[in-house]
Amino acid sequence: MRSSTGTGTVPRERGRVTGGVGDSARRPDGAPKVDGSFAFSSDLWADDMLWGRTLRSPHPSARIRSVDVERARRIDGVVAVVTADDVPGSPCFGLEHRDQPVFAHDVVRFHGEPVAAVAAVHPEIAARACEAIEVDYAELDPLLDPEAAIDADPIHPDGNVVRHLRIRHGDVDAGGDVTVEGTYELGMQDQAFMGPESGLAIPDDAGGVDLYISTQWLHVDRDQVAACLGLPTEQVRLTLSGVGGAFGAREDVSLQVHVCLLALRTGRPVKMLYSREESFLGHVHRHPGRLWYRHHATADGDLVKVEARIVLDGGAYASSSSAVIANASCFAAGPYRMPNATVDGYVVRTNNPPCGAMRGFGAVQACFGYEAQMDKLAAALGVDPVELRLRNALAPGDSLITGQVIRGTAPVREVIEAARAHPLPPDPDGRPEVLLPGGTGLTASRGDVRRGVGFAVGFKNVAYSEGFDDYATASVRLEEGVDGEPVATVHSAAAEVGQGLVTLAQQVVRTELGVERVILRPADTSIGSAGSSSASRQAWMTGGAVQAACNAVKETLLRRVAGAHGVDVEGARRQLLVVRDGWVTHVEGDLRLSLVEALDGRPVEQVSVYRHAPTTPLDPDGQGDAHVAFVFAAHRAVVDVDQELGLIRVLQVATGQDVGRALNPVQVTGQIEGGIAQGVGLAVMEEVVMDDGRVRNASFVDYLIPTALDMPEVAATLVEQPEPGAPFGAKGVGEPPTISSTAAVVAAVRDATGLELRRVPIRPEHIALAAGSGADGT
């Protein structure tokens, strides 16, 4: 990060304690993570533990004639083999719809669908036992084209169209002086977190189970596991174990039911740990999409209308597809004033792998389409693309194509200006050859390299939408520590997945209570839900819950002090007694107590539930106040391209990001840099390659993610305009870096090559084969 400037003045609350809100406090789990002692879910171990393993379908679509597990069962060291017949409760699970079988029963609907699971004394024995299970498949023709799926025979009892979202806004017959049209496509991206799926299930004596698991949302996992096991939720207890990244892929159940079932079956602890290949097959991906757009504008460059048809491939099961298509459709016009809109968003079932949540969640797909259109429109109008964006930029008080008026902050102009203000990288001339496109292969020659600059702006919602009852629970306990100093303990079920929520929770408590020592209890289901670590929502939601619990603790403490010291706190006089910087003081008198004195030997503990302002469902025209707040970011990418070889090097991504308020600037910077890496990856390298319904590149050998050599310089400006109604004014920062960085990189490659480049990831042949052939790239 080059600079961090604020456009709003935000007072940093500083008291006696350091490491409060606004400081770049260090992560509490930093030391154990650097010395190897931090326990990830894959590191767990229990006495007498077995290893679980899943057998998966090699076919994208087939009828199962029979499953014979006898040979597997007889292998020495195999303790249990389970199939669909052994699932005692609901045969299906699912995030929004329970439509996905725990094990395929009569049919398999995607390559990699679980068919059976094994527990054995050694993982290699478990693997061999899986090979010994005989499944007789009758292969069927897979349904693979999402457009065809809309009208095709259903591949699932619930039908193929998971959701069609229709938006009609303003005058649907409106037209402009200039129209531009285009069709855009995105391949399937994988979250590719580093820590593979893993969990340890330990049966209890009463028919229940404890599951130690890396996940994004403990409570929805618990509810699905309990339903499938046929157990009351109290008998299924989940504890978060170290999570090696998530990015959306851990929002759905993967091995949770399987490993618990095996543990209950065998009466022994069972651990499951996916290999990288299985991880690619075993979790949801980012929806591939096909987007048709037509934009209308006046000759002066004012946007008049957008028409869009968005088709996302949800794969075999629903996962969070309904919410993903809602985002893609609601944000289909981009962060621009658009008085009229006709949008049809479809998400459908096919026999491709299930798709669900990934960072940016529907907004990424739409942004790739509308930002390509904005550049086309600028070219048609003969104006600068950035000026066109500034001219149409949303501002507070404007309404979206869903009719929702933006009541909070919307610094769209500011993020654009901030991204544009960063200095461009120097010319390519003096660069070492390894920094040319192609890198250490030294394949590009200097003379063929052309530079391009591209710009893109994106936005999305924070937290859950469409009337969902979105809440987070947290408890805070304040007591005297053994050293005589006050200590606070926070408990919540919120999942730390790497984003740094644990740091923020401590920062909030330090700021609110003035206590230096803040202990975090492990996240588990013994407290109420905190919702998912997704939708950029935990800083706001769990931040809000921890803040509310701190306030409740203060209130209890002050009542106690008032009683003990005869202070009148009735009515408005309550304001006179305050907790500040670790002291309880009476504004009018000379009462001044340390927190420990105020506690008087008795801890105070309070649980709070925080909800954001309610949202409403969308009406049949896709209109409604469906979202609570919006985050914006702009990206400017600079690339060098060897057009002859089709090689791209991304040199720099400059960004301005609307953060509301930076609660921890170093962590925010880390989110921005990491999010941009994933956006760059989608632009130029990352795709789960499908071949007739089969995943062809389920490994890090074949699915490439950016390395330190691929990663461009990132120049970031944090635009701080505190969001009204958000705890501390902070908006959540995880997703915006990923939304428009992809579109910006592609715009830069278009600028360098003159090709239309309608698909990501861009492959070398899209450039090399198009050059000189008169084609426009794909």
Next chain:
Amino acid sequence: MSDVDGPADPPSGPADALGALGGESESYTLTVNGRSASVPAGWLGESLLWVLRERLGLPGSKNACEEGECGSCSVFLDGLLVCACCVLAADAVDAGIVTVEGLAGEDELSDVQHSFVDSGAVQCGFCTPGLVIAVHDLLDRNPDPTELEVREAISGNLCRCTGYGRILEAVRVVRRERAGA
């Protein structure tokens, strides 16, 4: 963050059933972080990574791919940086092995480890042990690397969370500190 932890004592291999796998090894001894560690009889096909993690109670080295692509399992083998997932454990009997757990004294952090924490180079932390080892390797060989040399040196270590920005910053800090010391 969980109270379930790795094995405190070396667990014995489930020797009885391993006959099914073929290729059973005798018990053997590895030298890890300066100490001798006895590996009970097991399957000969076990990688060094597996044995460190599952038999010797040293799960610090990570297992993001187990095919030599991600660097999360990096350890030193006689001072040489290797991917522990690509080394057969039984092949490492005569070598000195150093893992992330052995980079600094008990309850201490090395300068690289400190710098990772202070610079914000750690998010989920799954790549971190491997990167810490790789950075030690680089700075011990080349105390004054250019930015490009740093990027090359860590390009075998995948990180999905950070985009490498704060990791590069952590390396810069150590380089400066060591130059000033």
